[in-house]
Amino acid sequence: MSTDVPPHILAEHRRSRLLENTFVVDFDVHINERPSDLVPFCELPWRKALEELEKVPHRYLDIPAFAPNISVWAGAAFSTLERRTIVSSPGQLREDLDLLGVDVGVLFPDNFLMHSLLKPADYAVALARAYNRWLVDVWLSEDRGLIGALLAPNQDPVAAAAEIRRFGDHPRVGCVFLPTCCVDPLYGHRSYDPMYDAAQEFGLPVALHSVQALNPVFPFNLQAFETAFSAHVISHAVSMVANAMSMLETGVPVRFPDLKIVFTESGVTWVPWLGMRLDKEYSERRREVPLLTERPSHYLYGMYFATQPIEEPERMRDMALMMEVFGGENSVVFASDWPHHDFDHPDKVLQIPISDDAKRKVMGGNGARLLGLEVPAR
Amino acid sequence: MSTEYEVGTADSIPPGQHRVVSVGDRQIGIFNVAGAFYALPNACFHQNGPLCRGRVSGTILADAASGHKPEWRLEGEVVICPWHSLEFHIKTGRCLAYSNRKVSVYPVRVHDGMLTVTL
Numbered sequence: 001m002s003t004d005v006p007p008h009i010l011a012e013h014r015r016s017r018l019l020e021n022t023f024v025v026d027f028d029v030h031i032n033e034r035p036s037d038l039v040p041f042c043e044l045p046w047r048k049a050l051e052e053l054e055k056v057p058h059r060y061l062d063i064p065a066f067a068p069n070i071s072v073w074a075g076a077a078f079s080t081l082e083r084r085t086i087v088s089s090p091g092q093l094r095e096d097l098d099l100l101g102v103d104v105g106v107l108f109p110d111n112f113l114m115h116s117l118l119k120p121a122d123y124a125v126a127l128a129r130a131y132n133r134w135l136v137d138v139w140l141s142e143d144r145g146l147i148g149a150l151l152a153p154n155q156d157p158v159a160a161a162a163e164i165r166r167f168g169d170h171p172r173v174g175c176v177f178l179p180t181c182c183v184d185p186l187y188g189h190r191s192y193d194p195m196y197d198a199a200q201e202f203g204l205p206v207a208l209h210s211v212q213a214l215n216p217v218f219p220f221n222l223q224a225f226e227t228a229f230s231a232h233v234i235s236h237a238v239s240m241v242a243n244a245m246s247m248l249e250t251g252v253p254v255r256f257p258d259l260k261i262v263f264t265e266s267g268v269t270w271v272p273w274l275g276m277r278l279d280k281e282y283s284e285r286r287r288e289v290p291l292l293t294e295r296p297s298h299y300l301y302g303m304y305f306a307t308q309p310i311e312e313p314e315r316m317r318d319m320a321l322m323m324e325v326f327g328g329e330n331s332v333v334f335a336s337d338w339p340h341h342d343f344d345h346p347d348k349v350l351q352i353p354i355s356d357d358a359k360r361k362v363m364g365g366n367g368a369r370l371l372g373l374e375v376p377a378r
Numbered sequence: 379m380s381t382e383y384e385v386g387t388a389d390s391i392p393p394g395q396h397r398v399v400s401v402g403d404r405q406i407g408i409f410n411v412a413g414a415f416y417a418l419p420n421a422c423f424h425q426n427g428p429l430c431r432g433r434v435s436g437t438i439l440a441d442a443a444s445g446h447k448p449e450w451r452l453e454g455e456v457v458i459c460p461w462h463s464l465e466f467h468i469k470t471g472r473c474l475a476y477s478n479r480k481v482s483v484y485p486v487r488v489h490d491g492m493l494t495v496t497l
């Protein structure tokens with residue numbers, strides 16, 4: 001048997017010269033939050049729940065009352081992945097991002113991707129508040145090229161707005177994370193207006209992020225499918241489609257004209273499909289959405305779309321054509337999703353045959369603009 | 379023009395085991411599949427992940443011969459890329475997910491207990 005110590009899982013990839021010379025903002029990186037991590041940051045009585053949860057068995061994205069997953073598919077049993085899929089400290093993450101060629105990473109949680117599945121509103125708010133305090137205290141305490149996404153508890157949008165106002169001025173808080181997993185109601189509902197008010201006031205983009213789960217809520221009622229192969233597509237991309245439509249039908253981009261909206265972990269090819277379908281519908285049903293004075297695609301294509309999991313057609317030029325349809329050069333932001341199972345290496349996204357100027361925008365320029373960061377000269 | 383490189387002793391890689399060796403500026407995975415040696419590049423065509431750092435396994439296949447039911451086959455003949463789990467048949471380099479794609483399989487010789495690979 002070999003006694004070699006295996007190198008870091010990212011170390012043997014040789015980064016392209018283009019990547020070395022490009023400022024990269026990664027709009028989706030995951031940090032691992034355990035119940036015990038949040039105990040010191042959580043108010044009573046909810047702290048007691050976290051102390052108990054530390055004693056129950058933990059699986060990846062599957063902890064009762066914390067990441068309440070229901071695994072009915074065999075995907076987990078068939079998993080072939082042996083490498084580390086969590087990041088536990090800022091130092092570890094910085095090393096990983098350096099090896100990936102990423103300058104700035106935007107931090108999202110692991111388990112709380114399912115935060116929107118939690119039912120008791122007070123409990124959900126307490127956990128979100130604990131997460132945000134832990135995020136700021138442990139991960140954002142110094143400048144490491146790590147930018148935080150505040151967790152907004154959708155169960156209580158007024159409390160979510162208070163969290164945004166509490167931390168909105170922090171120099172390393174860059175956006176607001178809207179958990180999309182099984183969220184009900186969808187994010188166009190007017191009950192969310194206080195959240196959007198606060199985010200707009202502080203110039204923070206809202207970033208929708210989903211995860212696979214089974215729950216009797218549109219579009220997550222996935223009981224029809226036998227495989228995670230199918231469920232995973234709907235849990236991410238179709239969830240973004242549903243929430244984008246909801247935000248458009250209530251005119252969120254019209255009522256909050258300075259609010260930046262980012263869709264993550266769903267690739268980008270759903271965007272031109274949805275834009276074209278909405279425009280077709282609008283020609284007949286404009287009276288239902290009178291706030292929209294332009295074609296719906298006008299508003300949709302003004303939102304932002306994170307690349308991961310980037311589509312990989314046999315002809316990568318198909319991706320350039322897709323992006324041209326919706327003006328993606330100015331609205332697509334690179335994301336790796338590191339360290340999750342379906343992360344993308346930046347060099348893959350750089351294979352899309354667009355101009356070098358467009359590549360720089362997608363890899364870093366657009367993300368920097370969203371986060372209010374300067375792009376350093378290279 | 380191809381060159382033959384010595385990459386260690388044959389008994390350092392028992393059946394079922396594999397290791398990654400440096401050959402010049404290249405990384406090559408050497409696999410012992412039931413006593414026969416195979417060499418593959420330590421680079422997956424998908425996103426250039428370190429393919430040969432992955433685990434060796436069998437896999438699940440289904441076809442007309444199995445009555446369209448899943449079967450466990452190719453035990454010990456499949457390496458799984460540790461980045462994104464793409465599976466490759468070690469003996470042929472064939473990618474199981476994309477039938478038109480494969481990685482190179484370089485010739486390996488055992489001579490006086492030493493392994494050589496021809497690149």
